[in-house]
Amino acid sequence: MDETERRDCVIAGAGPAGVVLGYLLARAGLRVTVLEKHADFLRDFRGDTIHPSTLTLLGELGLREKFLDLPVTRLSRLDAVIEGQRMTLVDFGVLRGPDDFLVLAPQWEFLNFLAQEAERLPGFELLMSTEVTGLLHPDSASGGVAAETVLGLRARGPSGELQRRATLTVAADGRESALRSPAGLTPQEIGVPIDVLWFSLPQPVDPPPSTLGYLSSAGMVLTIDRGTTYQSGLIIAKGQFDQLQHAGLEALRARLTRAAPVLGHVVDTLTDWDQIKLLSVQMNRLPRWHRPGFIAIGDAAHAMSPMFGVGVNYAIQDAVALAHAITPALQRGVAPSATLARVQARRARPVRMMQGIQARGHRLIARSTQGQRVLPASAVSLIRLAAPVLRRLTARIIGVGLLPEHVPREAARGTDPKNVPKTSRN
Structure with a gap:
């Protein structure tokens, strides 16, 4: 041409x-x-x-x-574990078919x-x-x-x-x-107060139901189901990456395990910082x-x-x-x-x-990056009670736009x- x-x-x-x-x-x-x-x-x-x-x-x-x-x-539902309590926060199955699921x-x-x-x-x-x-x-x-x-x-x-x-x-x-x-x-x-560290982890031998993430005062970890692996993320405070690197991988693995105990048996696969990508949000x-x-x-x-x-x-x-x-x-x-x-x-x-x-x-x-409880116990209980209505709303906002x-x-x-x-x- x-x-x-x-x-x-x-x-x-x-x-x-x-x-x-x-x-x-x-x-x-x-x-x-x-x-x-x-x-x-x-x-x-x-x-x-x-x-x-x-x-x-x-x-x-x-x-x-x-x-x-x-x-x-294909994922129809997205669970989250908030302050130790598992709940389904998004259910795409309530949307009009045939497009009632998320694709990864x-x-x-x-x-x-x-x-x-x-x-x-x-x-x-x-x-x-x-x-x-x-x-x-x-x-x-x-x-x-x-x-x-x-x-x-x-x-x-x-x-x-x-x-x-x-x-x-x-x-x-x-x-x-x-x-x-x-x-x-x-x-x-x-202004954004957080960044994300992205990495891949194998799924545990006996994995829990597909879980979008774990959120508590111990931190927030994302676990996006990719079949045999998790596309994983750790939420960190903006600009904290250098400090984490200085503390070392062992400290990072311990932090991941505290926030998402289910990953305790697979975090040892993180052996090099080259496996971890910083996304500046x-x-x-x-x-x-x-x-x-x-x-x-x-x-x-x-x-x-x-x-x-x-x-x-x-x-x-x-x-x-x-x-x-x-x-x-x-x-x-x-x-x-x-x-x-x-x-x-x-x-x-x-x-x-x-x-x-x-x-x-x-x-x-x-708040989770500062070791603070993200939500009071009363708010977590309210979310659990409202989940049937909430998951329909989130399906529309997230899935349809x-x-x-x-x-x-x-x-x-x-x-x-x-x-x-x-x-x-x-």
């Missing part, structure tokens, strides 16, 4: 938001390029939860059963699946090992076009420098987006997501906490909302700023609400490339 060929949309970042957006636009007959700086999708401890709302979207696209044929784990799947499997489906479409281009380096703006001497207008992007790939000009440029390249600053967009940070959002010819979505627009595992699904919801809103305009060769503003207004509402819920949860969880998006019926016509309309524009 000629590197100067104009595209309808160019997307930085082949994470869930970028690949889903590229796929949806290419299904509509548009010409899309997605650029990813890594050579593959293999990364440890990324968001691996596919929530019921995303399963619904896959169903609307005719991809649900094909995706579920992959080796994935390595994110690279999910992205490979979507990318393979997208590459069947004639207008889709995926460039791996290609790092975005900047934006294209109009020549200041050309006149008639505002200097802040974005006309595409620059990148560096295996063959050297390249450009992709496009009607719309999208930053879907995560919380460390390379395009926000060049676009003149600066996120507002939301961050929450922020852009006051403005867009410029003429440009918009940020997903973590590039609003970094979410890992709490409830909703980040991937909110990013996908952004992509669906943007594709729905902008496709008719891109088919005419334009990307109106008013349309981009409406996308931000729609998606910013559920983001603000969820980040508010997460912030309150952080303050509660942070606060403003779920749907694929318009006219866009959900099957995945056969023969059904994809061809564009006649040059």
Whole structure:
């Protein structure tokens, strides 16, 4: 392909938001390029939860059963042990079928699946090992076009420098987006008092029911069931990692065992700090997501906490909302700023609400990092009594979301490339 060929949309970042957006636009007959700086999708401890709302979207696209044929784990209920008392806090089984469960799947499997489906479409281009380096703006001497207008992007790939000009440029390249600053967009940070240490542990010989986590004055440990292993996490105070390393692995293993005694027989598998990944928990959002010819979505627009595992699904919801809103305009060769503003207004509402819920949860969880009881005994008893009602509410908020998006019926016509309309524009 000629590197100067104009595209309808160019997307930085082949994470869930970028690949889903590229796929949806290419299904509509548009010409899309997605650029990813890594050579593959293999990364440890990324968001691996596919929530019921995303399963619904896959169903609307005719991809649900094909995706579920992959080796994935299905969870209908999520237990937690709070101050020593086990309770079911989420029951996806109360949701309308068939999407009444959560799927755990390595994110690279999910992205490979979507990318393979997208590459069947004639207008889709995926460039791996290609790092975005900047934006294209109009020549200041050309006149008639505002200097802040974005006309595409620059990148560096295996063959050297390249450009992709496009009607719309999208930053879907995560919380460390390379395009926000060049676009003149600066996120507002939301203070977070915790970080997470991620690691993998084998399941005990006689494991308990699937348990999301253990929370008490001894700490908080996550134990996400991955079949024969746990994707595990230890919540620590913000900036405490160096102190933990200085204390040594034996002290870390003892801390894990105090917080989650069920792990006592498997923590000895942690023998090297290289097995442990620090996730610096961050929450922020852009006051403005867009410029003429440009918009940020997903973590590039609003970094979410890992709490409830909703980040991937909110990013996908952004992509669906943007594709729905902008496709008719891109088919005419334009990307109106008013349309981009409406996308931000729609998606910013559920983001603000969820980040508010997460912030309150952080303050509660942070007590465990200080050796304090997280909840008084009366509150734990009240939660247990209210659990039947609570688990229905949490299933909706976590599994479906606060403003779920749907694929318009006219866009959900099957995945056969023969059904994809061809564009006649040059």
